[in-house]
Amino acid sequence: MKKWLPHPLLTPILALVWLLLNNTVAPGHVVLGLLLGWAIPRFTLGFWPERVRIHRPLSLLRFLGVFLFDVLMANVAVAGLVLAGPRSLNPMFVQVPLDLTNALAVSLLANTICLTPGTVSARLSSDQRTLLVHALDCTDPEQLIHTIKTRFEAPLKEIFEC
Incomplete structure (x- = not known):
């Protein structure tokens, strides 16, 4: 699971940022935002120095x-x-x-x-x-x-x- 969704908190945050930047909640943008929210952490995994841990x-x-x-x-x-x-x-x-x-x-x-x-x-x-x-x-x-x-x-x- 961690290989396919390495930063589960980052995915919805990136999707939300995408929607805010485009100022729309059109279904196509929601899908694209979620896709980008999944793809960016997945394909940049090698660049992350350590696993992000949010303690609180x-x-x-x-x-x-x-x-x-x-x-x-x-x-x-x-x-x-x-x-x-x-x-x-x-x-x-x-x-x-x-x-x-x-x-x-x-x-x-x-x-x-x-x-x-x-x-x-x-x-x-x-x-x-x-x-x-x-x-x-x-x-x-x-x-x-x-x-x-x-x-x-x-x-x-x-x-x-x-």
Whole structure:
């Protein structure tokens, strides 16, 4: 079974992403989404460094809710910054020390930061212990580090590294 469906959780997630990208639930797109959701994990199995283990699925759902809320709030904040003009910006690079050791969790953290408007993951240190983050408007780097670690890193650690 694992040979034919190596990542059972990833299949419906990829299908859902396909439907969201196409903005339709037409039967053809549902079938194509499920086919892609099955084929992508199946044919990329050799590229996965380790089997993905989600230790706390409910924490994953809570993390997704927090992430979506933060994306919404960040969109509003960035729109305000754009309307206020470039003089109101305080861009800054911040070094965020990482407690995560799971490669997938580190990747998800970096992507979460990039998908949140106003912040971008710029570089992961060679020892994978520090993430360089660029913030569009940052007046308190310690607060930014605290926010990233509590809202994103801690839940990912709970989900993937218990």
